[in-house]
Amino acid sequence: MNRFAQLLDRLQREPSRLGKLRLMTDYFRSAPDPDRGFGLAALTGALSFRYAKPGLVKALIATRVDPVLFDLSYDFVGDLSETVALLWPAGAAEEEDALPLSTVVRALSDTGKIDLPRVLAELLDGLDETGRWALLKLITGAMRIGASARLAKQAVAKLGGKGIDEIEDLWHGLALPYIGLFAWLEGREPRPITDDPAPFCPAMLAHALEEEELTDLPPAEFFAEWKWDGIRVQAVVGEKSGKVVRLFSRTGEDISAAFPDLVDMLASLPCRTVSIDGELLIRRDGRVQSFSVLQQRLNRKRVCAALLADYPAHIRAYDLLSLDGEDLRALPFFERRRGLEAFVACADTARLDLSPSIDFKSWDFLAAARRDPLAAGVGPDAAAIEGVMLKRCDSAYVPGRPKGLWYKWKRDPFTIDAVLMYAQRGHGKRSSFYSDYTFGVWHQTAEGEALVAVGKAYFGFTDEELGKLDHYVRNHTSNRFGPVREIAHGKEEGLVLEIAFDGVNRSSRHKSGVAMRFPRINRIRWDKPVREADRLEALDALLRE
Amino acid sequence: MRTGDLLALRPAGLYCEAGDFYIDPIHAVPRALITHAHADHARPGHEAVLATDDTLAVMAIRYGAAFAGETQAIGYGENLRIADADVCFYPAGHVLGSAQILVQDAGSRIVVSGDFKREADPTCAPFEPIACDTFVSEATFGLPIFRHSHSRNEIAKLVASLRLFPERTHLVGAYAFGKAQRLIALLRQAGHDRPIYIHGALEKLTEYYASRGIALGNVRKVTGATDLAGEIVLCPPSSTNDLWSRKFAEPLVAFASGWMRVRARARQSGIELPLVVSDHADWDGLCATAVETGCSELLVTHGEADALVHYAQTRGIAAEPLHFTGYGDDEATPAETAA
Numbered sequence: 001m002n003r004f005a006q007l008l009d010r011l012q013r014e015p016s017r018l019g020k021l022r023l024m025t026d027y028f029r030s031a032p033d034p035d036r037g038f039g040l041a042a043l044t045g046a047l048s049f050r051y052a053k054p055g056l057v058k059a060l061i062a063t064r065v066d067p068v069l070f071d072l073s074y075d076f077v078g079d080l081s082e083t084v085a086l087l088w089p090a091g092a093a094e095e096e097d098a099l100p101l102s103t104v105v106r107a108l109s110d111t112g113k114i115d116l117p118r119v120l121a122e123l124l125d126g127l128d129e130t131g132r133w134a135l136l137k138l139i140t141g142a143m144r145i146g147a148s149a150r151l152a153k154q155a156v157a158k159l160g161g162k163g164i165d166e167i168e169d170l171w172h173g174l175a176l177p178y179i180g181l182f183a184w185l186e187g188r189e190p191r192p193i194t195d196d197p198a199p200f201c202p203a204m205l206a207h208a209l210e211e212e213e214l215t216d217l218p219p220a221e222f223f224a225e226w227k228w229d230g231i232r233v234q235a236v237v238g239e240k241s242g243k244v245v246r247l248f249s250r251t252g253e254d255i256s257a258a259f260p261d262l263v264d265m266l267a268s269l270p271c272r273t274v275s276i277d278g279e280l281l282i283r284r285d286g287r288v289q290s291f292s293v294l295q296q297r298l299n300r301k302r303v304c305a306a307l308l309a310d311y312p313a314h315i316r317a318y319d320l321l322s323l324d325g326e327d328l329r330a331l332p333f334f335e336r337r338r339g340l341e342a343f344v345a346c347a348d349t350a351r352l353d354l355s356p357s358i359d360f361k362s363w364d365f366l367a368a369a370r371r372d373p374l375a376a377g378v379g380p381d382a383a384a385i386e387g388v389m390l391k392r393c394d395s396a397y398v399p400g401r402p403k404g405l406w407y408k409w410k411r412d413p414f415t416i417d418a419v420l421m422y423a424q425r426g427h428g429k430r431s432s433f434y435s436d437y438t439f440g441v442w443h444q445t446a447e448g449e450a451l452v453a454v455g456k457a458y459f460g461f462t463d464e465e466l467g468k469l470d471h472y473v474r475n476h477t478s479n480r481f482g483p484v485r486e487i488a489h490g491k492e493e494g495l496v497l498e499i500a501f502d503g504v505n506r507s508s509r510h511k512s513g514v515a516m517r518f519p520r521i522n523r524i525r526w527d528k529p530v531r532e533a534d535r536l537e538a539l540d541a542l543l544r545e
Numbered sequence: 546m547r548t549g550d551l552l553a554l555r556p557a558g559l560y561c562e563a564g565d566f567y568i569d570p571i572h573a574v575p576r577a578l579i580t581h582a583h584a585d586h587a588r589p590g591h592e593a594v595l596a597t598d599d600t601l602a603v604m605a606i607r608y609g610a611a612f613a614g615e616t617q618a619i620g621y622g623e624n625l626r627i628a629d630a631d632v633c634f635y636p637a638g639h640v641l642g643s644a645q646i647l648v649q650d651a652g653s654r655i656v657v658s659g660d661f662k663r664e665a666d667p668t669c670a671p672f673e674p675i676a677c678d679t680f681v682s683e684a685t686f687g688l689p690i691f692r693h694s695h696s697r698n699e700i701a702k703l704v705a706s707l708r709l710f711p712e713r714t715h716l717v718g719a720y721a722f723g724k725a726q727r728l729i730a731l732l733r734q735a736g737h738d739r740p741i742y743i744h745g746a747l748e749k750l751t752e753y754y755a756s757r758g759i760a761l762g763n764v765r766k767v768t769g770a771t772d773l774a775g776e777i778v779l780c781p782p783s784s785t786n787d788l789w790s791r792k793f794a795e796p797l798v799a800f801a802s803g804w805m806r807v808r809a810r811a812r813q814s815g816i817e818l819p820l821v822v823s824d825h826a827d828w829d830g831l832c833a834t835a836v837e838t839g840c841s842e843l844l845v846t847h848g849e850a851d852a853l854v855h856y857a858q859t860r861g862i863a864a865e866p867l868h869f870t871g872y873g874d875d876e877a878t879p880a881e882t883a884a
Binding site for chain 1: 689804806807809811812813815817819849852855859868
């Protein structure tokens, strides 16, 4: 456990990506099987336990620490694993890696519900603070050490001098603790063979376009289409004594169970096997609905007939990754697109259509279309557009976010000037600073002109600005409600924040009746008088548009 | 505040009407009693200041000789009557010259701790618990996650890192008054006998410590373009990431503060080697002190007051946070001092 704990601790302190890669590759090279496989699983988020859950950790610490003191500590630290690791009564330090990671993982996965609290407590007693922290990270899942699953896979790939794509291609067919993978990477065995009939292909993602980049890009070499505001999916049909249909999220999570309507449609497609990259949308009465409508389907736990009828799911196809056993990803985009057009044309279903292209000759023309999709002739679906996509016509389908091939050019955000009303401590990177801000705008209420809360933002600022905001919160607290601090706000005092956001939805959950999408702090208006902040009417106007 | 008769909280700070003085006021006042010379407690411009001779000397170094209209030195344990109040200063163990101030009249005894710690410190007199009715405590580290009374282990980490990375300059951010000199003294105790280099901002205070007979060994000011590979360089927290730090050999940035116990704090500040060393009492120290004074009332001036108040209440002590916002800068991380 020591070795893995040290790895996590050094990773969270290492600022550079290369440094993190080196730390992980060193670990994979030096740690033995099967420990390193479990380490890889932990770093890629592939570990999960049936009974060892955060709730168990909370229950254990509750028997050792006063609950009030625990809550205050957790609020300050902002990370469950670290809070508990710090509060746990100090144990003896572990002898040089005496407790292998694999033993810990097996204890957490194989111990029954009754015995687990005792077993976990014994494990924690035998570790120092860093060891406890690392062990608890295995249980809480979210590592928050600044190393993504992809970076961990890259570190593994480096072990065998392979590219990350080779690992990604194999990944979904591999099983813990990846003995075959390591054997292949170390040149001891051939490449592992997976027999998954409907595998997930790691998705190709786009870079956000910086507008000044356009001057260097020739419009003729690019294909443009609308960026649809749904969820990106991969629909896969495979064969194994019958058809196997799977719907994956962008990250490879199998979400088929939530969309039986789409699974039925996919099973009826005129092909043996296919893999389609597209956007999952709700299409009602021939019209694509906004993201907030889609969210109402996504948020339900149970999929019932009424839900299926009221929120019919639909796939708008972007790309064709394979068809009838042939992998098309290496082909240029325009050839895949031609194949996709032909495929969708003979698919006899209303639930699958083609993402229409935007014909453009110049970037100025495209910029105008992006500003006003309705005027560009998109028709009744305009509400579900969040910008345009640019794809190099000759681009292969490359997993990850390769440079220079695909760009997303999102609609400009809206902004309002709002007033800071409440602050709370953040989690993860921002933990222990007051970094979650609730803000409001002016509104005429029964009691007169008042600020009503319209949203919450917890990013958009630099570390230096965070320091200043935290300082401001501490020095202008007018009231406390548990972990929430009320910040002095009124006509004469308060801080104005310029909030950027991507849209407004109607909301019955908020007192103001509106909910912003993706709000973030654009600027801190230290200079702006509070009475000049915006009014709720400004948001209502957006809602009506 | 139940002790309203003897001490009251005013915008400038704790005020004693019987003696017509403030303790550690944050604005200029006619008469101030100062617990210690950290900038947040000792501000310039008061008409009259009463403090220990070390506190007065450090204030003069930081603000110039004319930092107050008049000054009066008081020794530890010396009794002094000011109008209708009796005062006495006792060591607080926080930094050189730091004191707790006992204020009493016929009715009650109140001790104002200023900032204090319980861990031994070679650069200042140790804290003494003083029996009182009301104890006014700090709570900079008033949460049970803060346990930092093992400075020797942290110094060992620093020395081990020097051995592991002899090609890198170990740049240690530390508050200029108190923390920096304590780290030097602790390094000497741990047997580190190489010269220790300091930023110019630490020079006068470090010289003052040496003049008071505190063993700091060979301390040199950083001058010129030398990269000081494998050496320890102490500087104010805000200098660890600025232009000045770039002349060193692959600087390895360490920072000494109680906040370093929390990973996110170290990460937010870009600290490679966090050293959990503090001049404030940790959780155990705060709790033990509140109990040892035998007080029936605990008032918490600043810091993470809520947990300490809760703890005191479970021990049958009436407790209340004062939410005073002027104090608590001396442990600030580089990210905060930049703000």
